[in-house]
Amino acid sequence: MSILNVNGLKKVYSTRLGGNKVEALRNVTFSVEEGEYVAIMGESGSGKTTLLNILAALDRPTGGCVILDGKDLVTLKDSAIAAFRRDNLGFVFQDFNLLDTFTLEDNIYLPLVLAGTHHKEMKRRLDNIAKKLGIAELLKKYPYEVSGGQKQRAAVARALITGPRLILADEPTGALDSKSTDEMLRLFADINRGGQTILMVTHSIKAASRAGRVLFLGDGEVFHTLYRGNDTDEQMYQKISDTLTLISTGGDIK
Amino acid sequence: MNASLFPKLAVGGIKKNKRIYFPYMLTCIGMVMMYYIIGYLQNSKALENIPGASAIVSTMSFGCWVVAIFSCIFLFYTNSFLMRRRKKEFGLYNILGMGKRHIVRILVWESIITAIFSLVIGLLCGVGMSKLAELILINLMDGEITYSFDISLGSVFLTTSVFGSIFILIFLNSLRQIKFSSAVALLKSENTGEKPPKGNFILGFLGLGVLAAAYYIAITVADPVDAMGWFFIAVIMVIIGTYLIMIAGSVLFCRMLQKKKNYYYKPNHFVSVSSMVYRMKRNGAGLASICILATMVLVLVSTTTSLYFGVEDALNLRCPNDINVTLRSNNFEGENEKIISELRDKIISVADARSCKRTDIVDYRGVAAYSTIEGSNVKFTGVRDENNSSSVSLIYFVPIEDYNQTMGASESLSEEEVMLYAHGKKYSKETITFDGKKTFRVKKLADNFTKSGDLAVSVVPTLYVIVPNLDSSLDGIIKDGETYDGGIASNYWVYGFNSADCSEDEQLEIRDGILPFLRDLLDSDDDPGNGILSARIESKAAERQSFYSLYGTIFFLGIILSIVFIIAAVLIIYYKQISEGYEDASRFEIMQKVGMTKREIKRSINSQLLTVFFLPLMFAGVHLSFAFPLIRKILLLMNLQNVKLFAITTAVSFAVFALFYTVIYRMTSNAYYKIVSGATDRK
Numbered sequence: 001m002s003i004l005n006v007n008g009l010k011k012v013y014s015t016r017l018g019g020n021k022v023e024a025l026r027n028v029t030f031s032v033e034e035g036e037y038v039a040i041m042g043e044s045g046s047g048k049t050t051l052l053n054i055l056a057a058l059d060r061p062t063g064g065c066v067i068l069d070g071k072d073l074v075t076l077k078d079s080a081i082a083a084f085r086r087d088n089l090g091f092v093f094q095d096f097n098l099l100d101t102f103t104l105e106d107n108i109y110l111p112l113v114l115a116g117t118h119h120k121e122m123k124r125r126l127d128n129i130a131k132k133l134g135i136a137e138l139l140k141k142y143p144y145e146v147s148g149g150q151k152q153r154a155a156v157a158r159a160l161i162t163g164p165r166l167i168l169a170d171e172p173t174g175a176l177d178s179k180s181t182d183e184m185l186r187l188f189a190d191i192n193r194g195g196q197t198i199l200m201v202t203h204s205i206k207a208a209s210r211a212g213r214v215l216f217l218g219d220g221e222v223f224h225t226l227y228r229g230n231d232t233d234e235q236m237y238q239k240i241s242d243t244l245t246l247i248s249t250g251g252d253i254k
Numbered sequence: 255m256n257a258s259l260f261p262k263l264a265v266g267g268i269k270k271n272k273r274i275y276f277p278y279m280l281t282c283i284g285m286v287m288m289y290y291i292i293g294y295l296q297n298s299k300a301l302e303n304i305p306g307a308s309a310i311v312s313t314m315s316f317g318c319w320v321v322a323i324f325s326c327i328f329l330f331y332t333n334s335f336l337m338r339r340r341k342k343e344f345g346l347y348n349i350l351g352m353g354k355r356h357i358v359r360i361l362v363w364e365s366i367i368t369a370i371f372s373l374v375i376g377l378l379c380g381v382g383m384s385k386l387a388e389l390i391l392i393n394l395m396d397g398e399i400t401y402s403f404d405i406s407l408g409s410v411f412l413t414t415s416v417f418g419s420i421f422i423l424i425f426l427n428s429l430r431q432i433k434f435s436s437a438v439a440l441l442k443s444e445n446t447g448e449k450p451p452k453g454n455f456i457l458g459f460l461g462l463g464v465l466a467a468a469y470y471i472a473i474t475v476a477d478p479v480d481a482m483g484w485f486f487i488a489v490i491m492v493i494i495g496t497y498l499i500m501i502a503g504s505v506l507f508c509r510m511l512q513k514k515k516n517y518y519y520k521p522n523h524f525v526s527v528s529s530m531v532y533r534m535k536r537n538g539a540g541l542a543s544i545c546i547l548a549t550m551v552l553v554l555v556s557t558t559t560s561l562y563f564g565v566e567d568a569l570n571l572r573c574p575n576d577i578n579v580t581l582r583s584n585n586f587e588g589e590n591e592k593i594i595s596e597l598r599d600k601i602i603s604v605a606d607a608r609s610c611k612r613t614d615i616v617d618y619r620g621v622a623a624y625s626t627i628e629g630s631n632v633k634f635t636g637v638r639d640e641n642n643s644s645s646v647s648l649i650y651f652v653p654i655e656d657y658n659q660t661m662g663a664s665e666s667l668s669e670e671e672v673m674l675y676a677h678g679k680k681y682s683k684e685t686i687t688f689d690g691k692k693t694f695r696v697k698k699l700a701d702n703f704t705k706s707g708d709l710a711v712s713v714v715p716t717l718y719v720i721v722p723n724l725d726s727s728l729d730g731i732i733k734d735g736e737t738y739d740g741g742i743a744s745n746y747w748v749y750g751f752n753s754a755d756c757s758e759d760e761q762l763e764i765r766d767g768i769l770p771f772l773r774d775l776l777d778s779d780d781d782p783g784n785g786i787l788s789a790r791i792e793s794k795a796a797e798r799q800s801f802y803s804l805y806g807t808i809f810f811l812g813i814i815l816s817i818v819f820i821i822a823a824v825l826i827i828y829y830k831q832i833s834e835g836y837e838d839a840s841r842f843e844i845m846q847k848v849g850m851t852k853r854e855i856k857r858s859i860n861s862q863l864l865t866v867f868f869l870p871l872m873f874a875g876v877h878l879s880f881a882f883p884l885i886r887k888i889l890l891l892m893n894l895q896n897v898k899l900f901a902i903t904t905a906v907s908f909a910v911f912a913l914f915y916t917v918i919y920r921m922t923s924n925a926y927y928k929i930v931s932g933a934t935d936r937k
Binding site for chain 2: 056058078079081082083085086087089091093097098099100101102106109110111113114115116118119122158
């Protein structure tokens with residue numbers, strides 16, 4: 001059963017005086033099945049961020065529809081969007097977006113507190129996740145006291161704690177060193193094996209090679225899709241790499 | 255590099271940061287204006303003709319000092335906000351290849367522009383407003399209004415040099431900051447991450463202790479003379495205590511809230527408590543400053559207003575009679591008795607010559623000596639012991655015939671009897687003994703005795719002893735101005751009356767008519783039998799003028815200083831909101847991404863602003879109520895006994911200030927919302 005359906009998505013930015021129009025997304029159509037791990041790849045300016053913002057209901061499309069878990073995000077009322085986002089989506093950002101006023105623990109609790117969860121229930125949920133993510137010892141620390149990889153793990157914990165239908169990850173390894181990147185990607189794979197649906201936007205081949213399916217975004221369209229099948233990570237890496245080479249040398253993919 | 259580039263960059267920098275620069279310049283202008291006005295009034299020719307002008311000069315020069323020192327501290331403080339924002343820009347210039355030397359040139363231009371702009375506009379406003387201020391002051395002082403307009407060059411010069419020096423100092427300070435930081439440090443200075451403070455128990459409790467001690471002093475000081483000294487100690491302690499509590503105590507408090515999970519993990523409290531604890535350390539100082547300024551304004555306004563509006567009360571207290579003559583001599587016998595009756599006749603003839611009806615005539619002799627009362631024994635101390643003023647009483651012996659005459663009564667006393675009238679301290683024994691030598695039975699306690707101005711302002715309790723006969727009753731106790739053991743006792747003759755149907759001018763004429771007789775008495779060296787020690791005349795009309803000019807000046811200065819402090823408080827609040835807005839903008843953006851609705855954000859902002867904003871006001875209110883008893887005692891020294899008036903003015907000042915504060919809150923929180931929502935709206 002598909003958890004996310006994106007159909008004919010279009011987004012046009014116009015300059016303030018309505019003069020020039022820029023088409024960020026022309027016609028994006030794809031769907032994500034429950035339990036899938038999908039990576040979206042694309043160059044800078046390919047519309048990745050715009051797509052992600054629309055999926056996160058932070059921005060509204062000019063046309064088309066986004067159906068998440070049977071609900072059309074486009075027609076959802078403003079007042080309902082925040083709650084919907086909180087209950088159904090988990091976010092992991094490139095720059096972590098942890099609040100420096102909170103300890104890691106409180107940062108992770110934030111969405112639950114907003115949802116009005118009792119603190120005992122929050123603690124119970126966190127205990128599970130923290131062990132899995134290896135941050136149990138760091139919970140009382142502040143973001144500025146821990147490393148980038150640790151920050152990102154806290155951010156993943158924050159995304160997971162609400163038990164979201166879908167995790168949206170925006171370049172989650174973009175600000176990490178290679179060791180932390182490997183750890184983080186292993187973590188994502190583990191989470192996915194546990195049944196969590198993940199949609200990741202990246203331009204790192206390494207990151208994308210761990211996904212079950214890779215969508216290539218360019219000029220406002222999904223113009224190519226790669227399936228893992230029974231490939232290993234290394235084979236997947238090679239396939240993505242070949243595809244990208246083809247694109248940049250101007251070859252036609254079919 | 256093109257020389258005209260630097261002024262251009264400077265102007266551009268000011269324009270770009272107008273949200274921060276504009277209020278800063280406005281403050282500079284305000285301070286310059288106030289300083290000029292106070293300086294102008296100090297030299298004002300129109301005020302020279304008003305009696306008591308010397309009081310104006312000294313009060314205003316005090317005001318000048320206060321404004322100058324305060325401006326210096328305060329402009330430094332606000333300039334640090336400016337620099338924090340500007341550093342990033344300078345860092346960028348630095349990285350783009352501009353040397354420090356060039357940045358300094360921009361800074362020089364900026365300082366020159368700011369200084370000239372503030373001085374010129376400030377002085378113009380000052381000149382424009384000075385006449386108005388003068389008229390208000392003259393009106394307050396009940397003086398003659400003149401309509402000449404002039405500019406005090408002395409004040410212009412003084413203002414320019416004082417504020418010029420302040421601007422130079424500020425410039426040097428900015429220079430120091432630019433010189434000693436690297437380009438990268440400059441670039442990042444605005445968002446230097448700050449460690450969340452650990453609650454400091456020692457400082458927090460120290461603050462609490464200091465504040466409690468200050469409150470204790472304020473409540474328990476009994477003696478008005480002591481109150482003055484204690485007041486300043488208490489003020490210093492309150493300031494220290496407030497800063498400690500706001501900086502350390504509030505963090506402690508928030509930390510305690512965070513420990514209470516049921517409270518902390520609620521959508522409303524979660525965000526606001528944690529960001530409060532995060533910013534309290536830095537902004538605690540700002541809050542404490544606002545609180546102190548608010549308290550100063552409230553104290554200034556309430557005291558000076560009640561002094562001014564209580565001026566008639568004070569006058570009536572100080573001068574119960576329109577005309578009052580007091581003669582002090584070493585005895586009332588022989589020659590002196592003759593002098594008194596002659597003087598009485600002269601006074602009556604002077605008054606009657608102006609067809610003024612003399613009413614409420616007071617005419618009595620009395621012998622006064624300082625003493626301590628232990629049980630029913632009165633022990634004469636000879637002099638007033640300043641160190642021990644709370645246990646000293648003034649004893650006033652008055653013969654029964656004078657009492658009856660003055661009060662229109664017909665009391666009689668036997669040889670062994672006295673009547674008592676106690677002022678300030680009750681006497682409830684059945685008998686009274688003087689120096690352990692002579693004992694009288696207390697026949698009754700009189701309900702009233704004539705009010706004397708000396709008595710009213712005296713903070714020492716006074717006991718009037720109405721004796722059957724001054725000579726025989728005091729025999730063995732007091733003789734010829736000396737108590738038995740050689741202490742000083744004074745013989746007084748008091749003659750006073752009201753002349754309600756006389757104009758003030760006529761009353762002044764009466765005073766001037768009587769004055770030469772008194773001079774004659776004191777100057778008559780050729781008269782060997784003259785034992786007159788002093789002779790004084792008080793005219794209510796004359797006193798009224800000096801009262802109004804003194805209290806009017808104090809009131810005026812109180813208002814001016816309050817305005818200065820209010821400007822400062824408003825600016826601190828504004829900068830606080832603005833700088834917090836920039837800090838919080840990114841934070842709320844993240845929260846929105848994580849799933850906080852706009853409404854939740856707004857609510858959390860509100861609860862945070864409200865707490866942080868009204869904390870200083872609340873503290874100021876508490877400070878004020880604890881200061882009340884202490885200030886009341888100080889006002890006693892300044893002839894204000896009307897507690898009700900003081901209580902009402904205090905309450906009204908607080909209410910008006912709270913209202914004003916709320917308006918400021920509304921206005922500045924709008925600026926905050928704009929900044930924060932500017933970030934969250936950007937999708």
